[in-house]
């Protein structure tokens with residue numbers, strides 16, 4: 001399989017990228033790690049007339065911690081994030097999740113920003129970003145803007161990115177004292193896209209009651225899904241087995257999973273509940289350990 005002909009640009013600054021995007025508009029596609037875009041081009045599912053390669057754009061792969069905030073350039077390779085001590089401190093949920101994304105060879109090329117911008121409903125990174133309440137920096141010809149993960153994902157492969165914008169940076173607040181996290185998924189083989197997955201962050205107050213919960217799911221909707229009913233079932237109470245069961249029941253009620261050749265909607269719904277029951281106790285265990293440190 002070969003892609004349709006395209007014009008190739010390799011800019012070296014973000015300003016050059018936005019100029020190219022403004023000039024070519026919807027005919028152009030940004031190339032990051034190419035692990036989703038290139039297969040789509042080879043199958044002619046995507047036929048961009050212009051390809052703008054982000055590989056050599058200065059500063060887009062920078063990773064730094066600044067006043068309790070982790071800042072990750074969009075071109076940070078998934079494998080680099082997985083191995084980074086700064087990400088382990090600032091976003092341990094992401095480090096726990098990355099080994100579930102494809103295989104090491106793909107993560108060596110694939111970028112954190114590419115996965116977020118691609119917004120595949122079965123992808124792990126968008127769900128993790130939702131659970132972490134990450135913020136995304138977008139740059140267009142008119143300047144920069146920041147969008148929260150909750151507003152960024154807008155449906156099936158849909159995002160808040162305009163055709164002339166790129167994602168430049170991901171911002172994640174460091175875990176607060178007394179907070180915990182966990183990820184779990186079920187796939188037929190390790191590295192396959194999951195049939196369902198759950199990423200959760202939780203927080204406990206000094207009395208051991210749940211003071212915060214964000215439960216995000218993948219492969220059960222048109223994009224990553226934030227289960228607000230399940231979080232509400234936990235808030236203000238002790239994280240007992242009954243509370244976890246109530247949260248799992250709420251998830252099963254509030255999602256509307258798709259059916260495909262891999263799994264029925266009913267199977268995905270049940271799987272989501274089972275995963276919530278597995279993931280939340282681990283997250284609360286970590287929160288308890290963080291609270292006593």
Ligand code: FAD
Pocket residue numbers: 029030031032033034035036037038039054074075100101102103106109110111112113114115117118120122123124125161165166167168191192193194
């Ligand atoms: P690209 O493929 O280069 O780009 C993807 C899309 O995002 C394109 O439309 C591009 O224009 C846009 N884009 C990229 N960067 C930006 C930016 N900075 N601003 C705006 N738009 C941008 N993913 C999973 O989550 N889970 C899996 O289990 C999984 N399994 C895989 C198995 C195989 C065999 C392969 C080939 C891929 C798999 N992937 C999986 C996808 C992989 O994680 C990709 O790396 C990821 O989806 C896209 O990242 P990328 O850097 O390769 O982006």
